Amino acid sequence: MTPASLRGWRLVHRWTSLICSANLLILCVTGLILVFHHEIQHLMGEELDSSYTEGQARLPLQSLVDIAQKADPALVPKMLSFDAEDKAVNYIYLGKPEESGFDLGRWVVLNGFTGANQMLKQPEETLVGFLLKLHVDLFTGFAGQMFVGVMGLLFVVSTVSGLVVYGPFMKKLAFGILRFGRGTRIGNIDLHNLFGVATLVWAFVVGLTGAILSFSPLITGYWQKTELAAMTARHPEPMTGSMVSIDRVAAAGLAAFPGKDLAFIAYPGNEYAGSRHFSVIVRGHTELTQRLLSVALVDAETGVVAxxxxxxxxxxxxxxxxxxxxxDYGGLPLQIIWALFTIVTGAVTVTGFVVWLKRPRSRSAADRNASGAKLGSKA
Amino acid sequence: MSGAGMSGVWRIPAALAVLSIFGLAAAILGDGVWDWLCWATLSVPLAVCAVKLWRQWPGRPAV
Structure with missing residues (x-):
């Protein structure tokens, strides 16, 4: 690598890191707690009621929809959502009859076995909800979520550029050397290098997936406006008669994908469905295949898969x-590992910031350092 | 920046990266033994940080 390109990478590493560092610390602190959100919800009594007795039959979906609608007869069902992990938890979105999106109505959570109705609390009212909102959008809605996504991308660039500048810097140093006796700056540089390079893959993956999740409204929106819209446009027939039951629709959708579970059902008129067709969206049930979705359009009047x-x-x-x-895909031990990585990433953020704070102030000092211990322009 | 010198710099970080990638992937592929493989391999980078910190903590006799 030429000295000029190394200088460029150091600038990239310095500025991407500095810009995202404040947000990154918030993400580390809230994320550290959110890793254990199930446990915390349990402790705080904030978890959803998902109790049922072994062997108990599920209530028909139609009766769940009826229970949900009874609470607010002015609204109509628009979307059903099924929890992948907890089969007793069913979410039903009720919206204004003319609404195709998700702005004017509300979500109802029902126990699929007992029909027990539980109002969703506002995020600010629960500890986990509060932390999640702070983590996802800093309490500033869609714009905040996009901001956090951009910060996530900067963090990804910071990990990659950090790896690039690590090599030349460590050329004459042993892996993992920690020179605590050599002053604040050198001690922090060594901690930053060891922690940063050891946890780099984890930080890269968690940063990148976090950015992708931040942009999820754009990604699902793109799918809805392109492939899904093209699919529903091939079946433009309007509603003329009455609908078959939601259970027949679900059964038809499941029959199109043997062995899959229900993930979502969108009612006709919803932006994820056709004018006369339900979208039945299914997934598998292993850790891997429950993330692979498929969709069937089911005719609301005939119950036939189109x-x-x-x-x-x-x-x-x-x-x-x-x-x-x-x-959350490897039990409590993985959650603990996740939390420890989060703490180390927080330490990388703080030590990196200290290295920048303690940078040599004058050019001559930088030159002395650069020619001496090669520490001058690390941060 | 000779090849030999740089490969020394990258040997341990590359090993930790391979273990991390394997560990992250393992638990999504299955349960049981895959979970154990995930926990074991992902713990290595954390353990390396802890051991390096412990051994070189100020005031500890050099090893």
């Missing part, structure tokens, strides 16, 4: 970003 398809690669990437960001 068309079935998979989802494009970018939807699979988005779905797979979840586990690799949350660390």
């Amino acid at each position: 068309e079935a398809a998979g989802t494009p690669w970018y939807m699979t990437v988005l779905m797979l970003s979840g586990p690799f960001h949350f660390g």
